[in-house]
Amino acid sequence: MVGFFILCLLISLSMGVPCSPYVIDWRIEDLGLAILVLSVGAAMCWPRLNLRICTLLAVATMAAQIIMLANLRLTPEPEWQEWFIGFSLGVFAPLAWRTRSRLWWLVAVASLPVVTAGAAILGGHDIGWLMASRASSFSFPVVMSMGAAWAASSMDAALEMVRDRRRRISEAIRWRAHADAVRLETERRLAAIGGDPLVMLERLSAGMPIDAEVRRECAILEASTRDLLVAPHVVSATMHRSFRKARERGATVVMTGVDPVDADRAEMAALFRRVCVRLAGEAGEGARLTCRWAPRSSPGQATVALSGATPGAAAGVSEILGGGGSAGQVSAEVIADGDDLLVILTVPRTPGGDAPAPEDCQQGAEQTETAAGPR
Numbered sequence: 001m002v003g004f005f006i007l008c009l010l011i012s013l014s015m016g017v018p019c020s021p022y023v024i025d026w027r028i029e030d031l032g033l034a035i036l037v038l039s040v041g042a043a044m045c046w047p048r049l050n051l052r053i054c055t056l057l058a059v060a061t062m063a064a065q066i067i068m069l070a071n072l073r074l075t076p077e078p079e080w081q082e083w084f085i086g087f088s089l090g091v092f093a094p095l096a097w098r099t100r101s102r103l104w105w106l107v108a109v110a111s112l113p114v115v116t117a118g119a120a121i122l123g124g125h126d127i128g129w130l131m132a133s134r135a136s137s138f139s140f141p142v143v144m145s146m147g148a149a150w151a152a153s154s155m156d157a158a159l160e161m162v163r164d165r166r167r168r169i170s171e172a173i174r175w176r177a178h179a180d181a182v183r184l185e186t187e188r189r190l191a192a193i194g195g196d197p198l199v200m201l202e203r204l205s206a207g208m209p210i211d212a213e214v215r216r217e218c219a220i221l222e223a224s225t226r227d228l229l230v231a232p233h234v235v236s237a238t239m240h241r242s243f244r245k246a247r248e249r250g251a252t253v254v255m256t257g258v259d260p261v262d263a264d265r266a267e268m269a270a271l272f273r274r275v276c277v278r279l280a281g282e283a284g285e286g287a288r289l290t291c292r293w294a295p296r297s298s299p300g301q302a303t304v305a306l307s308g309a310t311p312g313a314a315a316g317v318s319e320i321l322g323g324g325g326s327a328g329q330v331s332a333e334v335i336a337d338g339d340d341l342l343v344i345l346t347v348p349r350t351p352g353g354d355a356p357a358p359e360d361c362q363q364g365a366e367q368t369e370t371a372a373g374p375r
Contacts, residue, residue, distance in 0.1 A: 024071045032068035032084060035060055040090035043098075054095050058107050061091045062114055069119035074130070082137055085115070089141035096149035100156060105145035112138040188232070197225055220247045231257040234293045236273050242280035243289075250285030257293025257302075265295050268330045268347045272302045274320050275343050279306045282313040295347060302345040309341040317343055 023029050039061045046053060068084045092108040095101075115138075116131040200221055208214065224244045227235050234257055243253045261269040276291045283289045287308030295302055306313060314336040321332040321343075335342040 022073045022075070024073060028067055028071040032064040032071075035064035036084060036087050036090075039064070040087070040094075043091045043094040049095070049098055054099060054104065057091055057095065058104070058111075061088050062111050062118075065111070065115045066118035066122065069115060069134075070122035072123075074123070074125065082134065085134065085137040086140050089144045092141050092145035093148040096145045097152045100149070100152045102146075102149045105142060105149050108138070108142045108145045111141070185232075197221060220244060223247060223253065227253075227255045231255050231293055233258070233260045234269055234272065239273055239276050239280070242277045246280045246283040246287075246289060249283070251280075251283035251287040251289060251308075253280065253283070254288070254290040256291070259294060259296045265347055268295060268302060268345055269293075271321065271330055271332065272304070272345055275304045275317055275345075278316050278320060279304055279309070279313060279341070279343075282306065282310045282316070284308065284310070300346060304343040304345075306341045307339070309336075309339050313341050317341070 039057045042053070043049075043057050065084055065088065069082065072082065088108065088111065092104050092111075095104040112135060113131060116134055117127050119125065120127040120130045200218060204210070204214075224240060224247070227240060227243060235255065243255065246253050272291075272293060276289075279289055283306060287306060289307075290303075290305045292301075292303045292305075314334060317334055321334065329347060331346040333344040333346075335344070
């Protein structure tokens with residue numbers, strides 16, 4: 001479209017400027033030509049058009065046309081000497097296109113009475129005759145500016161439609177990815193849980209009598225299953241079996257932690273699992289084992305606490321941790337107080353690492369506490 005505008009303007013200049021016999025004063029003609037060329041350049045290239053600048057360009061264009069039309073020896077029919085009237089398409093059409101406003105083709109329509117009336121007053125012509133005889137010269141700028149405004153609005157509507165469609169497609173892709181992730185996680189958890197809950201449900205639905213032993217088995221099965229749900233990333237098969245055996249012996253086991261096991265926490269997770277398995281083996285009837293995997297929490301720690309520990313529990317944990325000071329990149333601390341034992345594992349937080357996760361939002365959903373005795 002810009003190329004078409006430029007071609008039309010060049011044709012107007014090449015055909016109109018040589019019409020020297022009709023020009024009264026070439027100084028006025030040159031002044032009007034300079035104003036029109038500058039107005040066209042500004043309408044096409046001004047970085048940020050606003051209403052004030054657009055109004056200034058429109059007024060300058062019509063003022064130049066008035067003095068140039070009054071500076072001509074007019075003929076009954078419009079000729080190429082009135083090229084500057086059609087030259088205004090280089091101002092009004094870019095303004096309509098760039099501002100996406102229909103105002104400027106209305107200004108192009110209004111330029112007919114304004115320019116002809118002004119030229120008639122300055123040149124001493126009849127206003128009605130001049131307006132009627134030169135109306136056809138204004139048709140091209142009006143039509144082109146109207147087309148530019150319509151094309152700009154249509155293009156914006158089409159672009160908005162494309163953006164809206166892309167946005168909906170992106171949302172559909174995100175929802176599909178989320179649904180796939182949920183499905184895969186559900187399948188993974190169901191596979192990790194195994195068929196024990198279904199077997200128990202089938203037995204109960206078949207009318208098996210519910211006695212104290214069945215209640216105890218259901219409680220243990222519920223707690224073991226919940227371990228895999230509230231701490232799916234860190235609970236291993238060995239931990240799962242050890243916790244179940246501890247509950248069968250009458251211990252209470254609490255497992256929390258939804259944080260994933262990242263590459264920089266793999267060593268910490270391995271030590272955490274070994275400590276949990278070791279202390280689960282030390283937990284007898286009435287003991288309480290609390291395992292908390294929370295490397296993304298504010299302290300950035302994983303803790304294992306055993307209440308009712310046997311005398312050899314602390315020594316066994318220290319052996320796993322290599323003396324209780326540190327193991328590789330993991331800082332370990334063992335605190336023993338009577339039959340209570342606390343193991344704290346910490347990995348130094350790297351700059352820009354994970355933000356702490358609010359513990360209060362996790363405790364209610366993650367914590368699982370099940371007594372092994374009959375209910």
